[in-house]
Amino acid sequence: MAETREEKRAPSIITVTELSKTYAGGFRALDSVNLDIRRGEIFALLGPNGAGKTTLISIICGIVNASSGQVRVGGHDIWREFRAARSLIGLVPQELTTDMFETVWATVNFSRGLFGKPADKALVERILRELSLWDKRNERIMALSGGMKRRVMIAKALSHEPAVLFLDEPTAGVDVSLRRDMWAMVRRLRENGVTIILTTHYIEEAEEMADRIGIIRGGRITLVEEKAALMEKLGKKQLTVQLQHPLADIPEALSDLPLTLSADGCALHYHFDSQGAQAGIAVLMRRLGEQGIEFVDLHSHQSSLEDIFVSLVQAREGAE
């Protein structure tokens, strides 16, 4: 019997069911959130400031109490089987929280001990080498650069060999080259079987890294989708035809094509989706030729995840 899509999909490692959180002051930060994280994926959680990303992560990690709902990590209920659930999780918080006077080596070993795991020098060495921190192992944390401190936080989170790693804004304030190093490192972790959940304000980061994207707004998950499918479905391409002579209007004979004219009349924009692009462009070229419309330049633009995200958020704001 043929496997269904459902059966082929990796099983969930985290299951969030009807999770709600109302803070003491009465603010409802999460509203009936349902979410499945698949084993071995990189899942990017996107949302504007105050959307509830940190609240959701903090609840899954047992730092904040939920008001209602259920969370299971590796099949363990995070309240009734807290230790078992928590031992599967590594958390790299937004803020750097560590003893600045300790050495890198001591702090990472200590973090492992906090989870009741026996010392494992070879493992800690491997983690530090992987994160390019081995040369800095005897430095005090306060003597490290911001990017290195951030990597120490990742080393601490990995020290007890978690199956799931939460990265809350991992590259905030990190320069472009270090950001790329971090992305490569996160990919290597995934290759080693670690499930990664990251929140980010850099949509480019989600576009680059994620297998799936979740969007959260006002405490509600408004969309969860495979990144590739999201970009395929919502991604639009635009071909701009720079004209030799400006047009006052789009000729009647071309009115059946998805064309718009720039305000100055000097460019035609042809809008199409990713499928059928080549056939569409060939037809456009032929039809422009038939109309005697000459052009001097052509360039195409494909919408990025950022364009898609902005249009989704705007569409929903318009609907509210």
Ligand SMILES: Nc1ncnc2c1ncn2[C@@H]1O[C@H](COP(=O)(O)OP(=O)(O)OP(=O)(O)O)[C@@H](O)[C@H]1O
């Ligand atoms: N301890 C708290 N008490 C009351 N309200 C809180 C508390 N913590 C967070 N909130 C509120 O809950 C909402 C969600 O906050 P949260 O930090 O989860 O958002 P976020 O999506 O992580 O935002 P950011 O992208 O800015 O980090 C915000 O409106 C915030 O002000």
